[in-house]
Amino acid sequence: MSRTFLPGGMAVVATAILLFSIVAGCSTPAQDPLAAKWRVTVNGTTEKVLSIKDLEAFPAVNGHGYCVSTTGFRFGPYRCKGVDLRDIAATVGGIHPGQKVWVSAPDGYLWVFDYDQVEGRGFITFDENLRELPPPPLRIILMYEQDGKPVSYDDGGPARIAIISEKPGVITEGSAWVKWVDRIEIRD
Ligand SMILES: Nc1nc2c(c(=O)[nH]1)N[C@H]1C(S)=C(S)[C@@H](COP(=O)(O)O)O[C@H]1N2
Ligand SMILES: [Mo]
Numbered sequence: 001m002s003r004t005f006l007p008g009g010m011a012v013v014a015t016a017i018l019l020f021s022i023v024a025g026c027s028t029p030a031q032d033p034l035a036a037k038w039r040v041t042v043n044g045t046t047e048k049v050l051s052i053k054d055l056e057a058f059p060a061v062n063g064h065g066y067c068v069s070t071t072g073f074r075f076g077p078y079r080c081k082g083v084d085l086r087d088i089a090a091t092v093g094g095i096h097p098g099q100k101v102w103v104s105a106p107d108g109y110l111w112v113f114d115y116d117q118v119e120g121r122g123f124i125t126f127d128e129n130l131r132e133l134p135p136p137p138l139r140i141i142l143m144y145e146q147d148g149k150p151v152s153y154d155d156g157g158p159a160r161i162a163i164i165s166e167k168p169g170v171i172t173e174g175s176a177w178v179k180w181v182d183r184i185e186i187r188d
Contacts, residue, residue, distance in 0.1 A: 035052045038051065039182065040159060040183065041182065041184070042088055043092060043183070043184070043185045043186065044094070044186035045093030046093060048091050048092055055082070055083050056144070058087050058088070062080065063139060064080070064166070064169070065078045065162040065172075065177075067172050068130065075177075077168055082141035082162060083141060083142050084141055085101060089118070095115060098115060099188055100114050100186075100188075101118055101184060101185070102185040103184050104178070104183045105179060105180040105182055107179075109178060111161070120137050120139050122135075123173075124172070125171060126170075126171040138165055138172070140162075140176075141162050142184075144159050156178070156179025156180055157180075159181050160178065161176060161181060163176060
């Protein structure tokens with residue numbers, strides 16, 4: 001490389017500006033390029049399209065999330081922040097007894113929650129040793145922050161399903177933690 005694109009001094013300044021914008025500008029979910037483009041379509045009796053900014057305007061729910069894959073690999077524990085699925089459903093007519101919520105992602109993955117689960121009941125839970133635990137009250141959230149940071153793409157961000165509890169150490173099945181959520185449907 002005998003010739004550079006920018007004179008040395010300008011390259012240093014450009015790098016400094018770039019680094020500054022990464023540190024200062026892109027740390028909140030809505031400003032992250034992936035998060036800025038992300039939308040979820042919510043379908044019930046009406047339809048709404050929500051952005052991360054829209055999610056941030058809902059009442060925020062915080063809790064402990066911890067899941068395990070079918071192969072026994074554990075993800076977490078995490079501090080999870082997001083929006084209760086019931087609050088999201090409420091914007092398109094709500095969810096009523098007997099209905100189900102279909103949550104899907106661009107890779108074709110789909111998970112269905114029944115009404116009881118949306119109310120936080122009927123999940124199988126485990127303790128740290130993967131022994132089944134009487135399930136405490138749980139909440140399903142569409143999580144946009146994990147451990148105080150935007151959810152990374154690798155972790156299923158910008159928005160992923162998390163099943164959370166008030167106290168830590170409650171493990172749920174990873175298959176329900178839909179990554180890269182882009183569609184939520186309330187169905188009979
Ligand atoms: N969109 C999407 N979400 C998904 C999956 C998937 O394949 N696609 N796999 C699920 C399963 S089975 C598990 S155990 C957890 C963690 O899966 P990972 O090991 O692929 O991260 O994510 C869940 N969410
Ligand atoms: Mo899994």
